[in-house]
Amino acid sequence: MSLIRSWVDTANDPTCPFPLNNLPCGVFSTAALSIRCGVAIGAFVLDVAGMEKAGLLAPGDGPLLNTPAWNPLMAAGPDVWDRLRRQLMGHLAEGSGTRDQVEPYLHPLDGVTLHMPFAVTEYTDFYAGRNHAFNVGTMFRGPENALPPNWLHIPIGYNGRASSVVVSGTDVRRPWGQLKGPQDDAPRWAPSARFDLELEMGAIVGQPSTGPVSVAEADAMIFGYVLLNDWSARDIQAWEYVPLGPFQAKATATTISPWIVTKAALEPFRTQTPAREKPLLPYLQEPGPMLYDIALDVELAPGGGDASVISRTNYKEMYYSAAQQLAHHTTSGCPMRVGDLLGSGTISGPVKDSRGSLLELSWGGQEPLSLPGGQTRSFLEDGDRLTLTGHCQGDGYTIGFGPCSGTILPALSDPFAR
């Protein structure tokens, strides 16, 4: 697959994250335009809601796009997803006869406000990165017991909190919580001192299910992907998580990137999951490549300081694909719904500077990370700005996700000291 040229010049730059090949789905507003669906192209967002109203787009039988979320379009099904992509390709391709009609619907990206691209119905977070699970397990249980016995058989996941999912750019307030360190005699109420990021991808369920689905069916249910940062309070987590799993440690916020990159745009970058260390039960076996080759960076900018890359890895490091996770999610008959969000689990590569969390990068705080300018980090500090970026490298073009950013605000003064 090579670049598909557009009359939107900025979309033809090989480093532009939003070429015609991409067409990611976001939600935007301007001073003049109410919140609505938009598609990124070059340096612009295309007001697809306005185009639908004007009769230039008709992906479904009725209006689907003049809403503050892509859920209605997703619910309309894969034929409608394909039809929208074909109609947009037709309008935006080099030489298109509708250019004069479409051009008024382009708004410079730097003049719009981006919002949550979809309504999160429920949020599930997985633990499907082999290196992350091994690193964390080694820290807590030693290398010989690092992986739980079920890890190579089940894409382990837990239900997260949909209400806490926010769009890139939303500040993140350091949480208070109940903590008990190894040195404490009793638990105490304090701000988290080990607040961390988790570099993940998020898969968005675009079609519902009512019973168990196969991995192939699960893949067909996925609408697209976003970058995802599952902010985690390690000290709260350590005290609360046995026996029922993480709860308040993961409920402060989860940040996603503002553009849903569709499965159609990612198609050329499909790749196999790594070789199995133990055979999977048949219901989890993949009929084809269902991971994606997506290069991922984590940047940290201390308050007032310059950003530097603290980790560099790739989504293809995951042991389980989103399709496998979704298939497993349905085994018990658990109904899945349009807008469900599945976090991949932390994506860590095999070497130190490819680890997807500060817990791993600083080895539990024992080996603080050195930043340019002389600062060090074991965990996140107030004022830190954390940004995930991701892209697929095509032949002369790039599929980008837009940044997934958040700045750490200091904890409130004790919310119960009234």
Next chain:
Amino acid sequence: MSLIRSWVDTANDPTCPFPLNNLPCGVFSTAALSIRCGVAIGAFVLDVAGMEKAGLLAPGDGPLLNTPAWNPLMAAGPDVWDRLRRQLMGHLAEGSGTRDQVEPYLHPLDGVTLHMPFAVTEYTDFYAGRNHAFNVGTMFRGPENALPPNWLHIPIGYNGRASSVVVSGTDVRRPWGQLKGPQDDAPRWAPSARFDLELEMGAIVGQPSTGPVSVAEADAMIFGYVLLNDWSARDIQAWEYVPLGPFQAKATATTISPWIVTKAALEPFRTQTPAREKPLLPYLQEPGPMLYDIALDVELAPGGGDASVISRTNYKEMYYSAAQQLAHHTTSGCPMRVGDLLGSGTISGPVKDSRGSLLELSWGGQEPLSLPGGQTRSFLEDGDRLTLTGHCQGDGYTIGFGPCSGTILPALSDPFAR
């Protein structure tokens, strides 16, 4: 508090679950009436949506009741909750001057279909029963390590799956899942052979929050309570739950009773949580009684057989109240929303026949339960009908919840053998 008499004769029977003191909130339909909000009174459901349309009820500034869920009324806030209760009391009290206008809105309960009373936004399940935690802990880790170290300090909870919550009367299909028993060399794909109930109460969040709330504020956010059965596949749970908690084991279904009994109706039955074994951190301390004295029964009817009571206990056995659970839920800044459902955790009393799960009643299957007629049960069998009931005993009246029932259907033939 004694019986408040109504001109609806059946509501004055001291054993009637729905006296004027109760006024629980449900959603119903009939052949002639579309799905809408209703309130139970005596042997009838009152079409409050119709009354609102006719101008006989006006709890809020605009229409709130002609919808298939109580979420809009809940969102309107406690003043509106109170106003609705006062308006209904006025119309239905003995000697009311509006009896002739109201009577046409009564529909016999046995002629209506009941639906989910509210839209479940997110569902959180707790583990807050002291006896249940001790029993389960003893089975898995021995009595000296039964309670996890955090148990007496935190109302431990995990996020459940809102999409799986169903109303009483919905059949429950035995799930398939990935299992590995102690005798198995490798995990296998099989129907759950240890499918169980969990007797719980559910608290319904009626007001949102954006930051940490106190226990008193949390209590004020709760709209009402339902009975809740958190169906659990123990064999799936045992293999999957370390380290991130229960997932597919709890995602087949959770059944709730069809009537939300409001906090106002439960007010006379408030009771203290049991004495603390260890002091709680200040943010979890209760300023007043926040549990309720609610007698609870579990009935089991084998396919085609008679029902018998297999457990009898009380909600006041819980170590943590719903208000404490909700306050803890907000500590990290986790936003709570209207329609969030909090399961109490399994309610087990101190003696054998007061245990709230078959896991405990049969002691992990080692001591099968004898049913009348000679059958025994370690876990649920296909065709079993399980019913939870609950009531508060007032002075000459009863506050009932309506049954919380489900019948176990056999597992599908292998859903992946195609």
